[in-house]
Amino acid sequence: MRAFILMLATAAGTAGCTPSAPPGCPTCARARLANEWCDACKVGYVAGVPIQCKVVFECIDAHGHKLMLRTIECPSCKAAIAINGFCETCRIGWLDGLAYYSRLTYHLAKGKACDPATLGCAACRGNASRYGWCAACGVGMIGNVAIRDRKDFDDGCRGYDLMITAVEASRRCDVCGLAIMTDTSCFRCRKTYKDGKEVGS
Amino acid sequence: MNRRKRQAAAGITAVAVLLATTGLALGGAHTWRVNEMFTNSCGDIQFIELREINGGPGETGVNGHNVTSNSKSYTIPGPALTPPTGFKTLLFATPAFAALPGVPTPDYIFPAGSVPFFSAGGDTVKYIPYSTVTFGAGICPTNGILSLSGTLTTATNSPRNYAGATIVGGIDVSCSMSGDVNNDGAVNGDDIPGFIRVITAAPIAGDKIGCANYCGGTLAANIAAFVNDLLN
Numbered sequence: 001m002r003a004f005i006l007m008l009a010t011a012a013g014t015a016g017c018t019p020s021a022p023p024g025c026p027t028c029a030r031a032r033l034a035n036e037w038c039d040a041c042k043v044g045y046v047a048g049v050p051i052q053c054k055v056v057f058e059c060i061d062a063h064g065h066k067l068m069l070r071t072i073e074c075p076s077c078k079a080a081i082a083i084n085g086f087c088e089t090c091r092i093g094w095l096d097g098l099a100y101y102s103r104l105t106y107h108l109a110k111g112k113a114c115d116p117a118t119l120g121c122a123a124c125r126g127n128a129s130r131y132g133w134c135a136a137c138g139v140g141m142i143g144n145v146a147i148r149d150r151k152d153f154d155d156g157c158r159g160y161d162l163m164i165t166a167v168e169a170s171r172r173c174d175v176c177g178l179a180i181m182t183d184t185s186c187f188r189c190r191k192t193y194k195d196g197k198e199v200g201s
Numbered sequence: 202m203n204r205r206k207r208q209a210a211a212g213i214t215a216v217a218v219l220l221a222t223t224g225l226a227l228g229g230a231h232t233w234r235v236n237e238m239f240t241n242s243c244g245d246i247q248f249i250e251l252r253e254i255n256g257g258p259g260e261t262g263v264n265g266h267n268v269t270s271n272s273k274s275y276t277i278p279g280p281a282l283t284p285p286t287g288f289k290t291l292l293f294a295t296p297a298f299a300a301l302p303g304v305p306t307p308d309y310i311f312p313a314g315s316v317p318f319f320s321a322g323g324d325t326v327k328y329i330p331y332s333t334v335t336f337g338a339g340i341c342p343t344n345g346i347l348s349l350s351g352t353l354t355t356a357t358n359s360p361r362n363y364a365g366a367t368i369v370g371g372i373d374v375s376c377s378m379s380g381d382v383n384n385d386g387a388v389n390g391d392d393i394p395g396f397i398r399v400i401t402a403a404p405i406a407g408d409k410i411g412c413a414n415y416c417g418g419t420l421a422a423n424i425a426a427f428v429n430d431l432l433n
Contacts, residue, residue, distance in 0.1 A: 055266055058230055059231075065229050065257050067256055068287070099255075175329060178329060184330045187274060187329065188274075
C-alpha cells in the first residue's frame with residue numbers, strides 16, 4: 001500500500017494533481033517545492049507527497065508558526081527555542097523562533113526543497129521517491145527535500161513514515177489521520193493511536 | 202499574429218503567471234484551546250469558547266476541524282477565519298443562547314439536535330486534535346451565572362465572539378424558583394407580564410429570564426408548566 005502511495009506521488013508529480021487536473025498545474029508545481037496547498041486541485045504537498053485531506057495537511061504543518069514566544073510556558077519548549085531544538089513533550093520543533101508542529105516539517109525546514117529531476121546524482125534522484133541517504137554526496141533526501149545533517153535526516157525519516165501512515169488513514173477517515181499525527185483518538189472510529197499504530201479502541 | 206490573438210495570448214500568460222505565483226500556504230489551527238464552557242441546569246443554554254493562546258496571527262484554518270463532547274460532534278463549517286487571529290476567541294453556542302437578549306452573536310450555532318452539546322454531569326470537550334478538557338460530576342456550574350474554564354476554574358461567564366463582542370457582566374439565566382420571573386419569592390399573576398416579555402424576547406431589567414424556562418424543551422411545554430404553577 002505504501003509503495004502504491006509513493007507511486008501515486010511520483011505520478012502526481014509528473015502527470016498532475018488529480019486524475020482530472022491538467023498536466024503540469026503551475027500552482028501544484030510551486031506548491032510541491034514550497035510545501036503549500038493548491039486550491040485549484042484541492043491538494044497540498046509536503047516533501048513532494050500529495051495530501052488531499054486539508055486538515056491533515058494543516059496538522060502536518062508545512063510552515064512554521066510565528067507565535068508570541070512569551071506565551072510559551074513549557075520549560076522544554078523554552079529550552080528548545082534557545083537551541084533550535086525539538087520539544088518531545090509538546091512535539092513542537094523550534095527553528096529561528098518559529099514553531100513547527102510536526103517532527104517531519106521541523107527537520108524539513110532545515111533542508112532545501114528541489115525538483116528531483118534536476119539532481120545530478122542518480123542515487124539522490126532515487127532516494128527522492130521516498131527517503132534515503134547518499135554517502136557519496138553526503139546528503140539525505142526526504143521526498144524532494146535535501147538534508148545535509150545526518151541526525152536531522154534520520155529524525156525526519158521517522159516523521160515521514162508517520163506522515164505516510166496518517167495520509168493513508170485520512171483517505172478513510174480524516175479524524176484518524178489527525179489522531180495518528182498527534183497520538184490522540186478518533187471519535188468517529190473509536191480508535192486511539194500512538195507512534196502511528198492503533199493502540200486501543 | 203493579429204491583435205485579437207495577441208490579446209488572448211497576453212491574457213493566458215497573465216493567468217498563468219498569476220496561477221504560478223499564487224500558491225496557498227493554508228493557515229494553521231494548532232493554537233486554539235477550549236477556554237470556557239457554560240451551561241444552565243436545563244442544558245439548552247450552552248456555549249463553548251475557544252481561544253487562540255499563543256498570539257499566532259495566522260491560525261485561521263479552524264474550518265473542517267471538530268468540536269466534540271462525549272456524545273456530540275460539530276464540524277466547523279465555512280471558510281477560513283479572517284486574520285489576524287492572535288488571542289481571539291470563537292464562540293460556539295446553542296440556539297437558545299443565541300436567542301438571549303444582548304448576547305454576542307455566536308460564531309457558530311450548534312444544530313437543535315445537538316442540544317445539550319455537553320453534559321454538566323461530567324464530560325470531555327475537545328477541539329480535535331489540539332485541546333481536551335475533561336471534567337467530572339459536580340465540576341461544571343449550572344447556576345446560570347458561573348462558567349467553567351479550560352483549566353477547570355469557575356468564574357462569571359464571559360462569552361466573546363471572534364469580533365470581540367461580549368456581554369458586560371455575562372448572562373444571567375439563574376433562577377431560584379421556576380416561574381418567579383419578578384423574583385419576589387412567589388409564583389403568581391404578578392409574574393405573567395414578565396413571563397410574556399421573556400418568551401417574546403423582550404425582557405426588561407429585573408425580569409429573571411431563567412425563571413421562564415421550565416426545561417420543557419419547547420415554548421409550549423414551558424407555558425404549560427408555568428400555567429400549572431399559577432393554577433396550583
